Amino acid sequence: MNRTLIHLHLALLAAILVLAACATFRAADSGSLPLLTAGCLLWGWTAYHRRSDWAGSNLFLLTWLVFPLLKGINRHLLPWHADTLLATIDRHLWGGRILPAYFRYEAHPHLTDLLAACYFSFYAIVLGSVACYAYTRATPAARRYFNGLIFLYSAGFIGYFLLPAAGPAFTTHPDGGASGIIAPPLIAIIKDGVTGMDVFPSLHTALTLYITAYLWRDGKHTAALICTPLTVGTIVATIYLRYHYGVDVLAGFLLAAVALRAVRASPHPCS
Numbered sequence: 001m002n003r004t005l006i007h008l009h010l011a012l013l014a015a016i017l018v019l020a021a022c023a024t025f026r027a028a029d030s031g032s033l034p035l036l037t038a039g040c041l042l043w044g045w046t047a048y049h050r051r052s053d054w055a056g057s058n059l060f061l062l063t064w065l066v067f068p069l070l071k072g073i074n075r076h077l078l079p080w081h082a083d084t085l086l087a088t089i090d091r092h093l094w095g096g097r098i099l100p101a102y103f104r105y106e107a108h109p110h111l112t113d114l115l116a117a118c119y120f121s122f123y124a125i126v127l128g129s130v131a132c133y134a135y136t137r138a139t140p141a142a143r144r145y146f147n148g149l150i151f152l153y154s155a156g157f158i159g160y161f162l163l164p165a166a167g168p169a170f171t172t173h174p175d176g177g178a179s180g181i182i183a184p185p186l187i188a189i190i191k192d193g194v195t196g197m198d199v200f201p202s203l204h205t206a207l208t209l210y211i212t213a214y215l216w217r218d219g220k221h222t223a224a225l226i227c228t229p230l231t232v233g234t235i236v237a238t239i240y241l242r243y244h245y246g247v248d249v250l251a252g253f254l255l256a257a258v259a260l261r262a263v264r265a266s267p268h269p270c271s
Helices: 003-027 033-048 055-076 083-093 109-135 140-162 183-193 203-217 221-240 246-265
Strands: none
Touching (some): 003 033, 003 140, 033 055, 055 140, 109 221, 140 203, 140 246, 203 221, 203 246, 221 246
């Protein structure tokens, strides 16, 4: 992996761990201490082994472990939120309304079931691709894949702190009671895991687009074709289920394009 990218991401994760510790002590809440401790230990392990072929998968695991700590940071440390700003930008872009306001998922239970399932397929796409490239971790293709993946997570974290926002579903357009069979429990799971600050940019958009395109470019055409409808469904679901503003998705498209161009232009993925 690219050494500069490794150091940048480790620095971002260290900052998140420090802020999470401050939030924990400020709230006098010991509930997040096990996760915080595990994050610190894994950070040390990852930093120590940063030159190994496992660096990419270790950084990914550490990123996912640290992610829930954003909830405490948002609740106890952040002085402001950018929902009003993002909503204003959206209204300028989409004819006077935020993009999710054009859809009402409560009235279409079958479509809502389908798109909620697509939204959750994000985890299969990400974890499946990580497992694939972790298995072939010593190859240039795997190193490039992890360069792009970790770049997207780094950009995502920076965006979350510059423009922290909860999204329309948790501010101006709350859930009106989804019908259907699988949508209600899936939406309940999402609500429970919301950090309140991880909206801009949409990493559901950026990561699924990047992974699907990278798989195709790497010759894994069958996997890319399987991922394509799930990626489209995931991106539509981010708006349809009101988790993101339209501008978040546009930022996700841009980040995916930048990541794909960067890894394509890099002849030496470890430099």
